[in-house]
Each structure stands twice: as structure tokens, then as C-alpha cells.
Amino acid sequence: xxxxxxxxxxxxxxxxxYASLAVALTLVYRSSGMLNFxxxxxxxxxxxxxxxxxxxATPRLRGTTWAHQHLGTPWPVPVAIVAVALASVVFGALxxxxxxxxxxxxSTMAVVGATLGLGLLINGAASQSFGNAFWxxxxxxxxxxxxxxxxxxxxxRYETLGTALVLLAVLAALRVLLQKTRTGLxxxxxxxxxxxxxxxxxxxxxxxxxxxxxxxxxxxxxxxMVAPNTLVETGMMxxxxxxxxxAATVGGLDSPAGAVVxxxxxxxxxxxxxxxxxxIGGDLSLLVAIAVLLAVLAVRPQGLLGRRxxxxx
Amino acid sequence: xxxxxxEGSAAHVGLRRLWWLTIAVSVLVVPAAVPSLRLHLxxxxxxxxxxxxxxxxxxxxxxxxxxxxxxxxxxxxxTCVILSADHGWPLLATVPAAGAMAFVVGFAIGVxxxxxxxxxxxxxxxxxxxxxxxIVKRMEWLTNGTNGxxxxxxxxxxxxxxxxxxxxxxxxYLVIVAVAVAMFVLxxxxxxxxPGRALEAMRSDELSAQTFGVNVAVxxxxxFGVSAGVSGVAGALLMLxxxxxxxxxxxxxxxxxxxxxxFVGGIGTMSGCVVGGAVIALLPFVTTSLGITVxxxxxxxxxxxxxxxxxxxxxxxxxxxxxLRLVEVVPRHPTATMGDDGPDGEPVFVEIDLPxx
Numbered sequence: 001x002x003x004x005x006x007x008x009x010x011x012x013x014x015x016x017x018y019a020s021l022a023v024a025l026t027l028v029y030r031s032s033g034m035l036n037f038x039x040x041x042x043x044x045x046x047x048x049x050x051x052x053x054x055x056x057a058t059p060r061l062r063g064t065t066w067a068h069q070h071l072g073t074p075w076p077v078p079v080a081i082v083a084v085a086l087a088s089v090v091f092g093a094l095x096x097x098x099x100x101x102x103x104x105x106x107s108t109m110a111v112v113g114a115t116l117g118l119g120l121l122i123n124g125a126a127s128q129s130f131g132n133a134f135w136x137x138x139x140x141x142x143x144x145x146x147x148x149x150x151x152x153x154x155x156x157r158y159e160t161l162g163t164a165l166v167l168l169a170v171l172a173a174l175r176v177l178l179q180k181t182r183t184g185l186x187x188x189x190x191x192x193x194x195x196x197x198x199x200x201x202x203x204x205x206x207x208x209x210x211x212x213x214x215x216x217x218x219x220x221x222x223x224x225m226v227a228p229n230t231l232v233e234t235g236m237m238x239x240x241x242x243x244x245x246x247a248a249t250v251g252g253l254d255s256p257a258g259a260v261v262x263x264x265x266x267x268x269x270x271x272x273x274x275x276x277x278x279x280i281g282g283d284l285s286l287l288v289a290i291a292v293l294l295a296v297l298a299v300r301p302q303g304l305l306g307r308r309x310x311x312x313x
Numbered sequence: 314x315x316x317x318x319x320e321g322s323a324a325h326v327g328l329r330r331l332w333w334l335t336i337a338v339s340v341l342v343v344p345a346a347v348p349s350l351r352l353h354l355x356x357x358x359x360x361x362x363x364x365x366x367x368x369x370x371x372x373x374x375x376x377x378x379x380x381x382x383x384x385x386x387x388x389x390x391x392t393c394v395i396l397s398a399d400h401g402w403p404l405l406a407t408v409p410a411a412g413a414m415a416f417v418v419g420f421a422i423g424v425x426x427x428x429x430x431x432x433x434x435x436x437x438x439x440x441x442x443x444x445x446x447x448i449v450k451r452m453e454w455l456t457n458g459t460n461g462x463x464x465x466x467x468x469x470x471x472x473x474x475x476x477x478x479x480x481x482x483x484x485x486y487l488v489i490v491a492v493a494v495a496m497f498v499l500x501x502x503x504x505x506x507x508p509g510r511a512l513e514a515m516r517s518d519e520l521s522a523q524t525f526g527v528n529v530a531v532x533x534x535x536x537f538g539v540s541a542g543v544s545g546v547a548g549a550l551l552m553l554x555x556x557x558x559x560x561x562x563x564x565x566x567x568x569x570x571x572x573x574x575x576f577v578g579g580i581g582t583m584s585g586c587v588v589g590g591a592v593i594a595l596l597p598f599v600t601t602s603l604g605i606t607v608x609x610x611x612x613x614x615x616x617x618x619x620x621x622x623x624x625x626x627x628x629x630x631x632x633x634x635x636x637l638r639l640v641e642v643v644p645r646h647p648t649a650t651m652g653d654d655g656p657d658g659e660p661v662f663v664e665i666d667l668p669x670x
Contacts, residue, residue, distance in 0.1 A: 117617025124611025
């Protein structure tokens with residue numbers, strides 16, 4: 001029981017991270033029908049940004065000296081994370097405006113090519129400027145050995161709890177933004193019928209840019225939350241992105257609620273199967289993601305909460 | 314102001330022959346002229362062309378996105394080395410086996426992924442490509458884990474080439490080029506034959522292709538298997554010069570490089586694969602000889618973005634259009650007329666039910 005609870009707690013923080021990234025994917029997918037393969041790399045770059053902002057000036061990490069002189073870094077960790085998330089909104093919107101709008105309506109290959117190329121470009125830029133070293137990232141939450149709640153003998157660390165709570169709070173805020181505000185209404189209108197919304201005077205481009213911007217911010221947050229565990233390095237997001245895409249697909253790709261369910265489902269399957277089936281372990285957890293994905297799709301091809309698509313000849 | 318020639322005219326046939334002759338000469342004579350130490354650039358070009366060709370079968374011809382083709386190249390390479398080192402197969406015999414093995418793996422991945430429409434194959438191949446390294450490490454008894462696996466076997470040149478180190482390298486080149494040409498011919502024939510036409514129909518509209526009797530799911534699975542198999546052959550070719558394989562060589566970055574190469578060369582073009590293969594093979598050589606230290610990901614990413622935005626049909630598409638300005642081939646006048654397709658040249662009349670008004 002104790003071990004089971006422990007694994008459940010471990011799944012919670014992973015689940016929150018997968019869920020946030022998956023929701024970021026659905027935001028873009030819903031509004032523009034594109035799967036953003038660059039999300040992992042842009043989140044990684046944002047995490048490097050946060051790292052630069054919290055690190056005292058050192059020649060070992062590029063940008064820290066400049067940030068120290070001009071921005072007065074090191075900043076406290078939460079401030080740096082918020083700053084990077086805001087910068088990511090701008091970056092995401094910029095990407096939509098400059099790059100993605102040009103491939104709109106072209107073939108799936110072209111869209112995948114553009115996001116994949118952007119991801120490669122960001123990854124290359126990160127390797128070029130920050131090298132391939134691994135950097136520790138301080139958690140914004142208390143993370144000493146005694147900072148935990150003990151439930152049934154299992155330790156629920158404040159860090160886990162904080163990660164999950166922050167990300168869930170952000171997702172809740174996002175829901176309010178989308179469901180209760182005019183901006184959100186416009187976004188949902190664009191997602192459901194693009195030309196119709198344009199006809200009633202909604203600024204479609206602004207809604208699309210908003211989707212990409214919010215997705216960028218969610219990615220940056222998720223990156224910063226996961227960084228204390230994975231360390232900061234250029235390849236930190238590879239596996240996470242696969243899990244996030246799988247989670248979004250399991251949830252139905254166009255449903256943020258489904259993405260959250262999918263994220264937690266995958267994290268649960270990952271920790272439980274990896275923990276109780278020794279043959280899987282931690283290194284083959286990707287296969288678990290594949291298995292869950294195929295199992296769900298075999299039963300519900302449109303995903304758990306997705307809309308069924310009907311083709312017309 | 315272009316030179317117009319009629320299809321099938323003496324000028325047209327002559328130009329085509331000249332073109333193929335140029336290719337044949339440059340493939341066969343270049344290795345004799347190039348110092349044998351630089352020959353590896355030529356055979357790497359041929360090898361990577363085959364790998365890109367494999368991916369292009371999926372992306373360009375079948376319209377399916379694979380983001381994990383490095384894994385299939387890896388399967389081919391491991392098959393080659395394992396058969397050679399553990400089972401004493403001659404190196405050349407492992408090449409078709411590597412293709413078959415990768416075909417099976419690709420088909421197995423295609424079976425679940427291609428039943429669903431959409432980006433599931435992209436996702437599944439991305440996952441498999443990312444899991445390739447861990448799986449290889451886990452199967453240490455077979456793959457020798459992170460240490461990599463090698464085979465002492467080498468290709469032995471025939472006696473007329475001599476038995477020097479140089480003759481060995483020339484022989485390696487000739488073998489790789491021969492296999493590469495065979496792969497291109499194979500794919501060209503498939504694309505022109507029934508599978509290619511079925512794919513063409515599917516690419517324009519899946520539902521109507523199905524209506525016309527194309528088994529969409531099976532065609533996709535087989536074509537994805539072929540795509541993986543061709544890339545698997547490239548994996549074996551990669552091993553022919555000196556069989557030694559490690560998993561790190563087939564990481565996701567390679568999959569993305571292959572994807573970029575398909576785009577740079579031109580989606581769905583055969584000659585574009587050679588261009589793409591040349592990019593992968595020559596880029597590290599060019600940057601090091603220019604003394605630039607640049608992350609390959611940066612170059613490939615920039616290339617992919619620029620090509621998708623500004624050259625949607627790749628360098629070969631751009632070249633085709635440039636060529637049109639010089640020489641325009643006027644299609645032959647069609648000789649067959651409608652209606653004489655019956656068994657003895659008689660017109661065939663088909664009764665159709667018109668929908669009621």
C-alpha cells in the first residue's frame with residue numbers, strides 16, 4: 001500500500017507536466033489544426049532562459065553576464081519563471097505570425113516540416129549557445145529532504161504538490177479565460193468555424209496568435225517545473241514531448257479536458273507499469289505510452305473526449 | 314524563350330541518352346579518378362541517398378509522415394552486423410536480410426498506426442524512434458549494449474581489382490553504388506506500377522480511392538514496410554565499409570535530418586533523394602573543411618524552415634522549373650482514342666444509371 005501510494009504521488013507531478021504540455025498542443029491544434037512539434041524545443045529554450053535569469057554571472061553559462069549587467073540577475077526562481085512564461089507568449093505569437101501563417105492550408109507535410117524545422121533550429125541554437133552540459137535547476141518550492149507530507153507511510157513531497165497545484169491552477173485559469181471572457185469566446189469561435197468568425201468580425205489572426213502564445217507559456221511553465229528533476233539540457237524535452245503528444249491524442253487532440261485526463265492517465269500507466277513490471281522499468285516507458293495510446297484508439301478512434309470526425313465525399 | 318522539342322523526337326531521345334550517359338560516367342569514372350581516401354564521401358552519398366529514398370517512399374509517395382526513420386536504418390545496420398558477427402553470414406548476403414528485417418518492423422508499426430487517419434503514424438514513429446536507443450541497450454545479449462557491436466568480416470574485392478587497401482575501397486564503392494541503383498530502380502518501378510497509381514489516388518482522395526477498389530489500409534502498410542525496408546538496406550550499406558554499429562548513431566536527430574533531406578531534395582522525387590543524401594553525407598565534411606564549428610541541428614533546422622517556406626517542392630522542383638526555361642518537351646500527340654479499349658479493338662459501351670431528376 002505504501003509503495004502504491006508512493007507511485008501514485010510520483011505519477012501526480014509527471015501527470016501535471018504531461019497534461020500542461022498536452023493542453024498546449026490542443027490549444028494550437030484546435031485553432032489551426034497543426035500539431036506543434038516545436039513545442040518541446042521551445043519549452044527547453046525557455047527553461048534555459050529561466051536558468052540564465054536565476055544563475056549569478058558566470059563565464060560558464062552564456063548570457064548570465066549580460067543578464068547580470070542589464071537585468072540585475074540573479075532573480076528569485078518564481079520571478080524568473082513568470083518572466084520566461086511571459087516572454088514565451090510573445091515568442092509563440094511571433095512564431096505564428098512569421099512562420100506558421102505562411103504554411104497555413106498547405107499539406108500536412110509542409111506543416112510538420114515547418115514546426116519540426118523550427119524545433120531543430122531552436123535545438124541547434126541552444127546547443128550552439130549553451131553547449132551540451134547538464135545544469136541543475138532549483139525548484140521554486142521547498143525541496144529539502146524533510147519537506148514532505150507523509151500519507152500512509154508514503155512521502156508526498158512539497159515539490160510534487162507544488163508542481164501539480166501550480167499547473168492545475170494555470171489550467172483552471174486557462175479554462176476561465178476560454179469560457180468566460182470575450183477573448184476566449186473569440187478563440188473558441190475561430191476554433192469551431194474560421195471563416196464564419198471572420199465574417200462576424202472576429203480578428204482571426206489575433207486568436208491564432210493567442211493560441212500559439214498561450215501554448216508557448218504553458219510549455220515554458222511545464223519545462224521549468226520538470227527541470228529540477230530532469231536537469232536542464234538540450235535533449236530534456238524529447239521524451240516529454242512524445243508523452244505529451246500521446247496524452248493529447250488519447251484525450252482527443254481537440255479537447256483540453258481530454259488532454260488533462262490523457263496526461264494523468266499516461267503518467268499513471270508509466271509509473272505503475274514501470275514500477276510493477278520489472279521488464280519495463282524506467283527506460284522503456286515510451287512503450288507504455290504507445291500501448292496506452294493504441295489501446296485507447298482501438299476502442300475510441302476519436303480519443304477519449306474528442307469529437308468524431310465525419311468525412312463527406 | 315526555350316528550346317521546344319517533341320517527345321520521342323531524335324533530339325529528345327538524344328538529350329535523354331546524354332543525361333543518363335553523364336550520370337553513368339560520373340558514377341563509374343569518378344571513383345577511378347578520385348583519390349581512394351576521399352572515396353568514402355562518394356559511398357556515403359550513395360548510402361544516405363538510399364536512406365532518404367526509403368523515407369521519401371513514405372512521405373512523398375504514400376503521403377505518410379514518419380519521424381523515426383533512423384530506427385529503421387538502425388535495424389538494418391544491426392541486422393547486418395549481428396548476422397555477420399554471430400552467424401557467419403557473408404557481408405553481402407546480409408544486405409537483403411537487413412532490408413527484409415526493416416520491412417517486417419516497419420510493417421508491424423504500420424499495422425496499428427495506419428488503421429487510423431491523421432498523424433498517428435508520425436506520433437508512433439516518433440515514439441519508436443525515441444525508444445530505439447533504450448531498446449537496443451536493453452537487448453544487450455544481442456546488440457552488445459552501449460559498447461557497440463562489430464564484425465571482423467570485410468568485403469573482399471575480386472581478383473581483377475587487385476587486393477590492395479585501395480582496391481578494397483574501390484570495391485566497397487562499386488558494391489554500394491550497385492545496391493543503391495538497384496533500390497532506385499525497384500522504387501521507380503513500384504511508383505510507376507499499380508502500387509504507385511493506387512498511392513496517387515489515395516493522396517488525392519482516400520475515400521474515392523477506396524471506392525475504386527484500392528485497399529487503402531493494406532496499401533499503406535505495405536508501402537510503409539517498403540519504405541522501412543529500403544532505409545534498412547541503407548543501414549546495411551552503412552556497415553559495409555567497416556561493420557561496427559552503436560545505437561547513438563541512430564538517434565532522433567538522424568530521423569529529423571532524413572526528413573529535412575527529403576524536403577531539401579524534393580518530396581516525391583527520385584533525383585531529390587540523391588540531393589538529400591548528398592546534403593547529409595557532405596555537410597559535416599564541408600563544415601569541418603571550412604573550419605566552422607556549427608551544430609548540425611542548426612543547419613538542418615534552418616534548411617527545413619527555408620525550404621518549406623520558399624521552395625515547397627525542394628531543390629529538384631526548382632531545377633525542373635529552371636530546366637523548363639531551357640528545354641521544353643512537347644508531349645507526343647495522343648494516338649489512342651476513347652472507346653477502342655474492347656478486347657478486339659471494338660468500342661465498348663457501358664450502360665450507366667443516371668440519377669433521377
